[in-house]
Amino acid sequence: xxxxxxxxxxxxxxxxxxxxxxxxxxxxxxxxxxxxxxxxxxxxxxxxxxxxxxxxxxxxxxxxxxxxxxxxxxxxxxxxxxxxxxxxxxxxxxxxxxxxxxxxxxxxxxxxxxxxxxxxxxxxxxxxxxxxxxxxxxxxxxxxxxxxxxxxxxxxxxxxxxxxxxxxxxxxxxxxxxxxxxxxxxxxxxxxxxxxxxxxxxxxxxxxxxxxxxxxxxxxxxxxxxxxxxxxxxxxxxxxxxxxxxxxxxxxxxxxxxxxxxxxxxxxxxxxxxxxxxxxxxxxxxxxxxxxxxxxxxxxxxxxxxxxxxxxxxxxxxxxxxxxxxxxxxxxxxxxxxxxxxxxxx
Numbered sequence: 001x002x003x004x005x006x007x008x009x010x011x012x013x014x015x016x017x018x019x020x021x022x023x024x025x026x027x028x029x030x031x032x033x034x035x036x037x038x039x040x041x042x043x044x045x046x047x048x049x050x051x052x053x054x055x056x057x058x059x060x061x062x063x064x065x066x067x068x069x070x071x072x073x074x075x076x077x078x079x080x081x082x083x084x085x086x087x088x089x090x091x092x093x094x095x096x097x098x099x100x101x102x103x104x105x106x107x108x109x110x111x112x113x114x115x116x117x118x119x120x121x122x123x124x125x126x127x128x129x130x131x132x133x134x135x136x137x138x139x140x141x142x143x144x145x146x147x148x149x150x151x152x153x154x155x156x157x158x159x160x161x162x163x164x165x166x167x168x169x170x171x172x173x174x175x176x177x178x179x180x181x182x183x184x185x186x187x188x189x190x191x192x193x194x195x196x197x198x199x200x201x202x203x204x205x206x207x208x209x210x211x212x213x214x215x216x217x218x219x220x221x222x223x224x225x226x227x228x229x230x231x232x233x234x235x236x237x238x239x240x241x242x243x244x245x246x247x248x249x250x251x252x253x254x255x256x257x258x259x260x261x262x263x264x265x266x267x268x269x270x271x272x273x274x275x276x277x278x279x280x281x282x283x284x285x286x287x288x289x290x291x292x293x294x295x296x297x298x299x300x301x302x303x304x305x306x307x308x309x310x311x312x313x314x315x316x317x318x319x320x321x322x323x324x325x326x327x328x329x330x331x332x333x334x335x336x337x338x339x340x341x342x343x344x345x346x
Contacts, residue, residue, distance in 0.1 A: 013305060016256035016287060022303070023288035026295045027088070034089050037277075037294055038080055038099070045073035045106070052220045053212060060219050067220045071227035072275040078107045078232060079277035079293055085115035086289045101193070105200040108173045108225060112193035113180045122289060125240065126258030128326075129250040133182050136164075136241055140326045141339045156336070159324045164237065169229035231276075238317045239264050239282040242310070243333050247326050259286040264312040283310050 014022070052066035083089040084100030097111070104111035121134030131138065139147075139155060147155065157163055178198055180190035208216050246262035248254075266280030273280060281296040284306060291299065300307040312320075323333040327342065334342075 016254075016260040019260065019287055019306075020256060023284065023291060023299065026299055027288065027290040029089055029091060029292040029295075031090070033294055034292065041073055041076040041080060041277075045070060045077060048073065049220065049224075053216055056212065056215055056219065060215065063216075064219045064223055067223040068227055070220075070224045071231065074107065074224055074228035075231050075235075076275055076277050077103050078109070078228070079279050081107055081109065081111065081114075082118070082279070083293055085111065085118060088290045088292045101197070104197050105204065107228075108197075108201060109177055110180065110190075110194040110197040113177075113183060113190045116186070116190065117182055122259070122286065123255070125286065126246045126248060126262040127250055127253045128247050128328075129253075136237055138241070138247070138324075138326055138333075140247075140328050141334065141342060142328070142345060144325050144339065145344070156324075161321050164321075165230055165234055169233045170226055172233070173225060173229040235266070235276060235279055238266055238312060238320050239280075241323055241333060242312055242317075242320050243323060244310075245333060246331075247328075256287060259283075261310070262286070264310045265307070266312050266317065268314065 048066055048070040052063045052070065055063040055066055080089060081100045081103040084096040084103070087093055087096055090096045090099070100111040100115070104114070117134040124130035124133075125135065128140070137155075137158065144152065144155060178194065180186070180194045183190040205217060205221070208221060240263060242264050245264070246258050248258070260283050263283040263286040264280075265283050268276065268280050277293045278296045279285070279293065281300060284296055284299050285291065285293075320333075322335045324336055325334050325339045326332075327334050327339070329345070330342075
């Protein structure tokens with residue numbers, strides 16, 4: 001059985017402001033559905049963790065294989081934490097926050113710190129004058145050309161797949177998340193949340209070590225976390241780092257235009273879409289972040305034109321890893337090789 005593929009489009013006919021009014025109809029979460037989605041994510045995650053722990057007595061490779069599978073459920077739990085941060089998962093803000101904080105221990109992500117930095121990302125995505133927090137560092141062609149040789153090498157290293165998708169996720173989730181970077185002076189709340197999350201993680205690791213030694217940490221905990229982190233970073237990358245994304249200077253930047261047109265619709269096979277909790281429907285999410293993830297498919301079902309906007313398949317997304325610089329004149333992301341072909345602006 002094959003599904004009809006919506007025609008690829010670069011923009012819906014309605015304006016982004018029109019779509020905001022339409023999407024408001026999908027913002028209400030359903031308590032039963034929210035609890036169900038949490039249950040079918042958290043219970044299998046804990047069960048697979050226990051199964052992998054037991055499997056260590058048979059084979060380390062078997063335990064590792066189960067841990068790799070479990071990374072998918074950890075990604076799903078992160079998206080639920082993400083929805084809690086947007087206030088879209090439960091109607092009660094306090095319930096959302098405490099569920100988010102609890103999940104932050106499993107995802108190694110201090111909830112309040114992440115929620116604040118992610119809110120900044122949503123409020124400034126695509127704004128060339130407000131880069132630096134909650135985004136993938138992206139230079140324009142002219143900014144890159146103005147760098148010293150050492151600066152260019154540093155940027156090339158940062159944008160390399162090895163750093164971006166291997167070292168980067170490890171650094172982000174194991175090290176950077178331990179301190180409220182970017183919010184050091186924003187208030188005690190963020191320090192408290194980061195330290196409380198760290199303490200809970202330390203207690204959990206201490207219990208794992210007490211009952212199983214170092215091998216569960218090496219063969220279950222770390223593989224699950226790091227593979228999930230890599231998947232998460234890749235998803236975030238392709239959601240905004242595609243050729244026809246949108247970046248503008250502050251004077252030309254429009255919040256709703258950047259939200260809709262600067263985010264991709266990452267089309268995944270059904271199993272992967274379920275594991276990633278519809279986060280690939282990112283253009284709709286960015287335009288109206290109060291929609292629970294499980295209602296995003298309703299939006300595409302009811303409004304096929306959105307299903308055809310900014311479509312990016314897995315095969316197409318692979319080429320995004322070669323895009324590094326924003327061309328302000330051509331309004332597209334370019335590879336270093338493509339940027340070299342551009343004339344120097346006077």
